[in-house]
Amino acid sequence: MAEGRRKGDASIKVEGLGFSYGKREVLKDIAFLVRAGGFVGILGPNGSGKTTLLNCVAGTLRYVTGKVAVCGKDILSIGSLELARLVAVVPQESAMNFEFTVEEVVLMGRYSHIDRYRFEDERDYTVAEKAMRVTGIWWLRDRLVTNLSGGERQRVVIARALAQEPKVLLLDEPTTHLDIRHQLEVLGLIKELNKARGLTVLAVFHDLNLAARFCDRLLLMEDGRIMASGTPEEVLTAENVAKTFRVIASIGRNKKGTILVDVGDVSGDEGT
Amino acid sequence: MVNLALFLFLLLSVFIAAMFGSIGPIGHGTPENTEPMPAQAVIDILTGRGGNWDDTYSVVVLEVRLPRIVLAAIVGCALSVAGAIMQALFRNPMADPYVLGLSSGASLGAGATLAIPVSVWTFALLGVTYQATSAEVLLPFLTFMGALGTIFLVYNIARTGGKVNTDTLLLSGIAVSAFLGAIVMFLLFIKEKQFGSLFFWMLGGFSGTTWTNVSVIGPVVIVCLVLTALYRRDLNLFLTGEDTARHLGMDVDRVKMHLLVMASLLTGISVAFAGIIGFVGLLIPHIVRLTVGPDHRYLIPASALAGAIFLLWMDTIARTLLGHSEIPVGIITAMSGGPFFLYLLRTSRKGGRWLGG
Numbered sequence: 232m233a234e235g236r237r238k239g240d241a242s243i244k245v246e247g248l249g250f251s252y253g254k255r256e257v258l259k260d261i262a263f264l265v266r267a268g269g270f271v272g273i274l275g276p277n278g279s280g281k282t283t284l285l286n287c288v289a290g291t292l293r294y295v296t297g298k299v300a301v302c303g304k305d306i307l308s309i310g311s312l313e314l315a316r317l318v319a320v321v322p323q324e325s326a327m328n329f330e331f332t333v334e335e336v337v338l339m340g341r342y343s344h345i346d347r348y349r350f351e352d353e354r355d356y357t358v359a360e361k362a363m364r365v366t367g368i369w370w371l372r373d374r375l376v377t378n379l380s381g382g383e384r385q386r387v388v389i390a391r392a393l394a395q396e397p398k399v400l401l402l403d404e405p406t407t408h409l410d411i412r413h414q415l416e417v418l419g420l421i422k423e424l425n426k427a428r429g430l431t432v433l434a435v436f437h438d439l440n441l442a443a444r445f446c447d448r449l450l451l452m453e454d455g456r457i458m459a460s461g462t463p464e465e466v467l468t469a470e471n472v473a474k475t476f477r478v479i480a481s482i483g484r485n486k487k488g489t490i491l492v493d494v495g496d497v498s499g500d501e502g503t
Numbered sequence: 504m505v506n507l508a509l510f511l512f513l514l515l516s517v518f519i520a521a522m523f524g525s526i527g528p529i530g531h532g533t534p535e536n537t538e539p540m541p542a543q544a545v546i547d548i549l550t551g552r553g554g555n556w557d558d559t560y561s562v563v564v565l566e567v568r569l570p571r572i573v574l575a576a577i578v579g580c581a582l583s584v585a586g587a588i589m590q591a592l593f594r595n596p597m598a599d600p601y602v603l604g605l606s607s608g609a610s611l612g613a614g615a616t617l618a619i620p621v622s623v624w625t626f627a628l629l630g631v632t633y634q635a636t637s638a639e640v641l642l643p644f645l646t647f648m649g650a651l652g653t654i655f656l657v658y659n660i661a662r663t664g665g666k667v668n669t670d671t672l673l674l675s676g677i678a679v680s681a682f683l684g685a686i687v688m689f690l691l692f693i694k695e696k697q698f699g700s701l702f703f704w705m706l707g708g709f710s711g712t713t714w715t716n717v718s719v720i721g722p723v724v725i726v727c728l729v730l731t732a733l734y735r736r737d738l739n740l741f742l743t744g745e746d747t748a749r750h751l752g753m754d755v756d757r758v759k760m761h762l763l764v765m766a767s768l769l770t771g772i773s774v775a776f777a778g779i780i781g782f783v784g785l786l787i788p789h790i791v792r793l794t795v796g797p798d799h800r801y802l803i804p805a806s807a808l809a810g811a812i813f814l815l816w817m818d819t820i821a822r823t824l825l826g827h828s829e830i831p832v833g834i835i836t837a838m839s840g841g842p843f844f845l846y847l848l849r850t851s852r853k854g855g856r857w858l859g860g
Contacts, residue, residue: 289750290749291746291749291750310754311749311752311753311754312752312754314752315750315751315752316752319750320750322746322747322750325743325744325747326594326743326744326747327743328594328742329742329743329797330796330797331739331742331796331797331798335739335798336743339736339739339740339743339751340751342736342740342751342752342753343751343752345736347733347734347736348733391751395751395752
C-alpha cells in the first residue's frame with residue numbers, strides 16, 4: 232500500500248459538494264478525502280445519496296456546487312478521455328445483451344487510450360491480457376459474455392475497468408447480485424488489486440459486514456450528508472447504526488478482530 | 504472472410520443483374536421493345552468487346568442499366584449502414600431511419616421542391632446566383648436538410664437537462680414521423696396533379712438513373728462509410744449502454760450527434776435519389792448481426808455490402824418481374840422483407856437477445 236502513496240497526496244478530494252434532482256437536494260455539503268491507495272466504503276440507507284455521490288465522483292452527474300478532484304485534477308474541467316484514464320467505474324449491474332466475446336469487452340476498456348484513427352496495438356492487447364489474467368478470466372477470453380454466470384460477468388467488468396489503467400476504481404455495490412462465495416471472491420480480488428497495485432478504491436456497500444471486512448475507512452451517509460467517517464471501528468457503532476438505519480444492532484468482533492454487526496430488529500417506523 | 508465473400512458476391516451480382524431485363528425504354532416500356540437482350544451481348548459489352556453488337560445494346564447496358572445497378576447498390580449500402588448506426592445508438596433493433604422520422608423529413612424536403620417555385624429556391628440559396636434549378640442538386644440538398652432538420656427536432660425534443668433519453672427519442676421520432684408524413688399526405692391530397700410525381704417517388708425506385716446521379720451520391724456515401732468506420736469502437740460502446748460508454752471515456756452526446764448527422768446524410772441522399780425504400784435499414788443490419796456478431800468492426804462493412812447486394816437484387820426483380828413495366832422497388836422490399844423479418848423473429852430465438860439478454 233505504501234508504494235502507491237505519493238507523498239500522501241489525496242487521490243480523491245471532495246469539497247462542499249452539493250447536488251439536487253430538481254428541487255430535491257440529494258447531497259448537501261459533502262466533503263471527504265481518499266488517500267492514494269486507500270479503500271473506502273460508502274454506507275447508508277436507501278435514498279441517503281450513496282450512488283449519487285459515487286456518480287458525482289465518476290463525472291456521470293454534473294454537480295452544481297463544490298468541487299471534486301481526482302489526482303489533483305478537477306473532474307469537470309478535464310475531458311472525458313482523460314477522466315477515463317484516471318477513474319474507472321464498476322456499476323452494480325452491466326447490460327451484457329450482445330454477443331461480444333470476453334476479450335472484445337475487455338478491450339473496450341482501452342477506448343480512452345486508442346486514437347480513432349488507429350487499431351488496437353500490441354500494448355492494448357498486453358494490457359487487456361494482464362487484466363484478464365489478474366481477474367482470472369483469461370481462460371474465458373473467447374467465450375461470449377452472454378453465456379457467462381453473474382460472477383464471471385462481474386469479473387469481466389472489473390477486467391474492463393482495469394484495462395483503462397485507472398488510478399481510482401469506483402464501485403457501486405459490485406457484489407449485490409452475487410452469491411456469498413462470489414461476493415467474497417470479487418471483493419477479495421479488488422482488495423488484492425488495492426494492496427498490490429496501490430489502486431485507490433471508493434465503493435458503495437450495502438452489507439455492513441462486508442464493508443467492515445474489506446475497507447480501511449468508511450463513510451456513513453444519512454439524508455445526503457456524511458454523518459460519520461473513520462475506521463470501521465469508529466463508524467460502525469451500535470449508536471450510529473441505530474440512528475442511520477433505524478435498526479437495533481449489537482456490534483461484536485470475529486476472531487480476526489473484524490467488526491461484526493449483528494442486526495436484531497427494526498426500530499421505529501422505517502426499515503432499510 | 505465474410506466481407507471478402509460478400510464483396511465477390513456483390514461483383515457477381517452486378518454482372519448478373521446487368522444481363523437481365525428488356526432492351527426497351529426504361530420505366531414504362533412499350534410492349535414491342537420487351538424482347539430480352541442476348542446475354543452474350545451483355546458479357547461482350549461489359550468486357551469491352553461490344554463492337555459486334557448493335558449500338559443500342561451498349562447504350563442500354565452502359566448508360567441505362569449500369570448506372571441504375573450502381574445506384575441501387577449505393578443506396579442499399581447507405582440505408583443499411585444508416586440502419587446499423589441507428590440500431591447501435593438506440594440499442595434497439597427496431598430503430599431505423601424510418602422510425603425516427605428521417606425519411607418523412609426527407610419526403611417533406613422533396614415535397615418542398617415541388618411546392619415552392621424554383622425561382623424562390625434560387626433566391627433562398629443566399630446571394631449565390633447559382634442555378635439551383637436542376638433537381639440533381641436541389642432535391643438531394645433539400646431531402647438532406649429535411650432529414651437533418653427532423654433528427655435535430657426529434658433530438659431536441661428528447662433532450663432534457665443536458666441528457667438525451669433513448670426511449671423518449673424513439674417515441675418522439677415516431678410522433679414527428681407521423682406528423683410530417685401527414686403533411687406530405689395532405690399535400691398529395693389537395694394538389695393531386697402537382698404532386699402526382701411525388702407519389703411515385705415515395706414508392707421508391709431507380710428508373711431513369713444517370714451517371715450524373717451516381718457521381719453525386721457516390722462520393723457522399725463513400726465519405727460517410729469511411730467516417731462511420733472510424734466510429735466503430737464508439738458504436739460498440741453504445742451497445743453496452745450510455746452510462747458505461749461515458750465511464751469508458753466517450754463524450755456520449757457529441758459522438759451521438761456526429762453519428763446522427765451521418766445517418767441523416769446517408770438517409771437524406773438515398774431518399775433524394777431513390778425515394779422511400781423501407782426495410783433495408785431495418786432488415787439488413789439485423790440479419791448481418793446474426794451472422795458476423797455485434798462487433799461494428801465487422802458489422803459496418805458487412806452491412807454495407809449486404810445492403811448493396813440486397814437492394815441490387817430487389818431492383819432487378821422490380822424491373823424484370825412484370826416484363827413490360829416495372830414495380831416500384833419499395834413495394835418489392837416491403838413485400839419480401841416484411842415476411843422474411845417475421846420469419847426471423849419467429850424462428851430464431853436469437854432475435855430476442857437484443858432485448859432480453
